[in-house]
Amino acid sequence: MKGIVFTEFLDLVEDKFGLEMVDKIINESNLESEGIYTSVGTYKFSEMLQLLQHLSANTNITIDDLLLVYAEHFFNVLKDSYPGLLASYKDPIEMLASIENHIHVEVRKIYPDAELPTFEILEKEEHSLIMIYKSSRAMHHFGLGLMNKTFEHFNSTATIVIEKIKEDGTEVKFIINKN
Ligand code: HEM
Structure with a gap:
């Protein structure tokens, strides 16, 4: 890490x-x-x-609540450190759908040894997104905090539900609906 x-x-x-x-x-x-x-x-x-x-x-x-609050702080750090990465997006759903094949790809160029999760898109509509998060670190609530801040960044809000696929949280489904 x-x-x-x-x-x-x-x-x-x-x-x-x-x-x-x-x-x-x-x-x-x-x-x-x-x-x-x-x-x-x-x-x-x-x-x-x-x-x-x-x-x-x-x-x-709880650790999940600590990770959620920490991610909201970390989003501001990322925003200040890598303004160019966020500037290419106009919409929160588009941005979240691009973590896997754009944002984290760029992160890996900066930090080749970064330990990143994978996000697999199951369904994408104009106002909704369903993705599977997988990571041995089970930091889904860190992801949730970053997602909340992504919507805030675009002056928007969303209802985001996490459904555990694996009990230990290493695989979860994110169901994201823009309000
Ligand atoms: C981890 C960068 C956006 C989800 C990380 C780490 C970095 C990073 C540096 C730590 C890697 C390590 O410690 O080895 C960025 C940048 C972003 C961005 C620069 C945007 C400018 C997002 C967004 C999400 C996300 C929008 C939304 C879900 C995660 C998660 C982790 C993580 C969940 C924790 C590691 C894990 O679960 O295995 N990211 N990230 N990231 N990122 Fe991103």
Whole structure:
């Protein structure tokens, strides 16, 4: 997992819960990196999972809810860092349908070692989209937060339902309806 995901995560934790919480979750985790991240480095996903698990235990917020809020913050980071990628879209459904064969393709050119999910489009209409998310990281709520922000970016909203295909969340169906 790319370092930017860690550095932005810890910045947000500091913002919302204070520096003591950052220290606490780093100390409670068993991290090869010792909790020292640079935005261009690459670190094990298991480190992110431990940080999330300890933050969840200390705040009583579920990991899914933490990932949802974190993704909403991360969208702004992506928007500021890669303005050109978003500029080519005029519509949220078009943009979300292009993650797999455009957006993440470009991401992989920037970060060849990025660990990205796959999105398979099952059905696409003008105002709706059904996609299958697959990833060993089960970060579907991170995807949900990015999708919510994508609609907001285009001054729009959507109703998005997640149906689990695999119980562990490594495969889910996103049913997206523009409001
Ligand atoms: C992960 C870039 C848009 C879904 C990531 C990562 C980067 C990235 C850098 C981390 C990879 C790693 O740590 O190895 C971008 C950029 C975008 C964009 C630059 C737009 C400008 C989106 C959108 C979605 C999405 C709109 C909507 C669903 C995800 C998910 C992950 C991810 C779910 C987590 C990894 C996983 O589930 O396996 N993306 N992304 N991305 N991205 Fe994107």
